[in-house]
Amino acid sequence: MMKKYVIVCGGGFAREVISWIRQIATGPAQGEIVGIIDHSPSCLEGFDYDVPYLGSTADYQPPADVELVLAVGSPKAKQELTSALIARGGKFATIIHPTAVVASSAKLGTGVILCPLSVVSADATVSDFVTVNVLSSIGHDAQIGTFSTLSAHVDVMGFAKVGDGCLLGSGARVLPKVKVGAGCMIGAGATAIRGVPDGMTLYSQPSKRM
Ligand SMILES: CC(C)(COP(=O)(O)OP(=O)(O)OC[C@H]1O[C@@H](n2cnc3c(N)ncnc32)[C@H](O)[C@@H]1OP(=O)(O)O)[C@@H](O)C(=O)NCCC(=O)NCCS
Structure with a gap:
């Protein structure tokens, strides 16, 4: 039916x-x-x-x-x-667009929305009411907390953890194993390269010469 x-x-x-x-x-x-x-x-x-x-x-x-x-x-x-x-x-x-790619080992909660061309990789956990917009990817073993939203083109890399109630703006990135606390805002285009305390907003990302 x-x-x-x-x-x-x-x-x-x-x-x-x-x-x-x-x-x-x-x-x-x-x-x-x-x-x-x-x-x-x-x-x-x-x-x-x-x-x-x-x-x-x-x-x-x-x-x-x-x-x-x-x-x-x-x-x-x-x-x-x-x-x-x-x-x-x-x-x-839970709505999964036919073009989204979800590993069989990934865990998806209730009320999750996976938009076109999003990817949830091996052993990742996507908690209840997480929204993943187009072309965003959640790496292997990564965890996304309840109510968090990944806008378009977001990349949460392997073993990273995003806390509950976070908003990741368009093109935001979270590097491997980095932990983003609860209630954080990661601005459009920003990259979390190390742990982010609860409630913090990150923005901008000046690239530097090595
Ligand atoms: C980071 C963010 C939350 C800041 O919002 P805000 O507090 O309203 O900040 P403002 O727009 O007043 O900007 C404050 C300053 O930060 C700069 N800034 C804001 N967002 C920025 C970003 N993503 N990257 C670089 N600089 C940014 C502004 O240029 C401004 O600098 P100035 O004071 O030198 O002029 C917001 O800009 C953002 O990136 N939101 C995500 C939007 C998004 O991706 N939504 C999903 C799609 S609908």
């Missing part, structure tokens, strides 16, 4: 996720998008997606036969939305 998906939040990432789900043509994750919930009823106004607005994230009651798709990048928003919707009985889907 085809799954029934309800998209949670109606921003730009939601429109991407709608597009990716519609490209899942076979397999158990194939499903129909039955609606979207957002604080704004006009979230998809001006776009041609043909997805009905079902109500506000603040009071939507998820029916038992739908799976929620967490289509938002902000770790804080993900935390708030999931706790509110799970309290109302919501169940979250």
